[in-house]
Amino acid sequence: MTINFTLNEIQHIAKQILATPSLKKVITFHAEMGAGKTTLIKAIVTELGVQSNSSSPTFSLVNEYEAKNGEIIYHFDLYRLNTETEAYDMGIDEYFYSGNWCFIEWPEKTPNLIPIDHATIHIKQNLDNSRTLVLNN
Template identity: 75%
Template sequence: MQITFGLDELQQVAQQILATPHLKKVITFHAEMGVGKTTLIKELVRQLGVNDHSSSPTFSLVNEYRTDKGEAVYHFDLYRLKSEEEAYDMGIDEYFYSGDWCFIEWPDKTPNLIPIDHATISITQTKDGLRVLELKN
């Protein structure tokens, strides 16, 4: 699936992503800094039924949320991760194989720990400020 959108269309984009048939619960996000990975994840988390304020887990590596149905949603920002060993030591693989939603920014920091069966969202920004999103499920 490919979608071109403006930031004012983020709610509809998140709805389209979550409506993807058989969408995998582990999703990696690929984009340059400032293109909107965190903003999109915040909207996905909200649409999944999380009522708490969500933010980037830049300093803690992972934020955990609960949906209104009690399901866990994990948001990872691996940008500051120094090694895969550091991620493994924190038990990151347990999150990834939990069966819960895992939204992962900067997954290239842990290439050997990401489950083979995952979805990928790539976002690029056009010269006129629109975003082009490609979902591979």
């Protein structure tokens, strides 16, 4: 699925993503810094029923949210990881294989730990400040 959108449409885009048939619960987000990965994840988390404020886990590596239905959602920002071993030592693979939603920014920091069965979202910022999103499920 390919979608062109502006940040004003982000909540609608989050709904479209979640409506994707057989959407995998582990999703990697690929984009340059500032392209909107965190903004999109915040919108998806809201659509999943999280009522508390969501933010980027830049310094903690992972934020855990609970939706109103009790479902657990994990949001990873791996940008500050130095080595894949560091992620493994923190038990990141247990999160990835938990069966819960896992939204992963900067997955290229842990290429050998990402489950084979995952979805990917690529976001490109266009010259007119719109975005192009490609979802591979």
